[in-house]
Structures are given as C-alpha cells and as structure tokens.
Amino acid sequence: GAVVSQHPSWVICKSGTSVKIECRSLDFQATTMFWYRQFPKQSLMLMATSNEGSKATYEQGVEKDKFLINHASLTLSTLTVTSAHPEDSSFYICSARTPGPNYGYTFGSGTRLTVV
C-alpha cells in the first residue's frame, strides 16, 4: 500500500530557532501533499496544500512566512517552522494524495514539536 514517511517523529527546539519536518511518499509519486496541525484532543486542521513545483496554498490564518513549505520533488515535501515560539508546539501531520482513479489520502506518522 501507499506509504508516507514523516521525520522526525518528535523534536524539541529552543525559541527562536527553526525546525524542518520532512514528508516522503515511499512507493508513489505525490503531486499534492497536505500539512495539518493537531492540538491535543482536537481534530486535524489543514495548514496548507503543497503542490510539486509550485507555491503552497495556505489556509486562512496560517502565516506563510512562518511555516515554509517546499515541495521540490514528487516524493518530498518539507515544512519548516521558522523562529519557533512555544505556541507553535503541536502535532504536525503530513498527508499525500495517492494517484489514480481509486485515489486516497495517506498520512504520515506525525511530528511532535515542543518549543522551549
């Protein structure tokens, strides 16, 4: 089946530093990937849609200069949290749309970010 690998699974960083999260589709090409944020006991909130070779589309209220998304290849999308603050601490999850008529959406295992 379609597998999406997300790394790191957890990261602790100091305030003001940047953190990069990688999302790779292992056995399929993903022209479209999605980045979600999830707070404890809440649902997944879409942050942005990442399209290979073009600029990401951000949801309303998501700062594009703070959450940098790069989708430079058909198998890799990255999310960089710049100048991290404690309120950026959250669970970040990527997802990729699998190709074909019987498409689906496969999710990574998530990244727990803690900013101290």
Place this chain on the structure above:
Amino acid sequence: GENVEQHPSTLSVQEGDSAVIKCTYSDSASNYFPWYKQELGKGPQLIIDIRSNVGEKKDQRIAVTLNKTAKHFSLHITETQPEDSAVYFCAASEGSHTPLVFGKGTRLSVIA
C-alpha cells in the same frame, strides 16, 4: 466550503457490542468519504472509505454507509474489541486534489 459534523464526540461500548458513528457533510460536490483511526501520538490510519457511487461498503467487522440525498455517512463496527479503542475521524473530499475536511472526532472506548 465543506463542513463535516461528527457525532457522538465520545462513545463507550461493552466488548462484543456494536458501535456506530455518524457524520454529515454540507458540500454536495464531495464524493470521497474515508474513515480514519488515530491512536495516541500517531498519525491517522485509514480503516475504510466509500465513494459517492456506492451506498455501502464492508470489510470484516467494519462497514460504512452513505446517503447522498441526506448528505450523511456512518461507520459501523461490530463485535468490538478493546483494541478498537481509539479516536475515529470521518472526512470528506470532492477529489480533484482538494484536501480532506475532517469531523471533530469520536473517542471510542471498548470496555472489556
């Protein structure tokens, strides 16, 4: 845009009983409806999905029904087991590379 409502928010059942979770959606253009199971600290795992050209789909103890006219779909888990305890999310998408819109989730507890 699409809005997905999910009920109940919590559900406790005795082991062996059935569990039903219901969702409604607002956008008639939505045509893909997956259900995900999420365990603590992990990403969502697809357990079953249904497309708008089908009214019902079953996979062992899990089934999903879709009523396009009423814009609602439901997850049915029979013969529940303690390992079914998790948070379940419904979602909807109109495809065409649009993202999934999620319901708020249902925390299912199966009591042994």
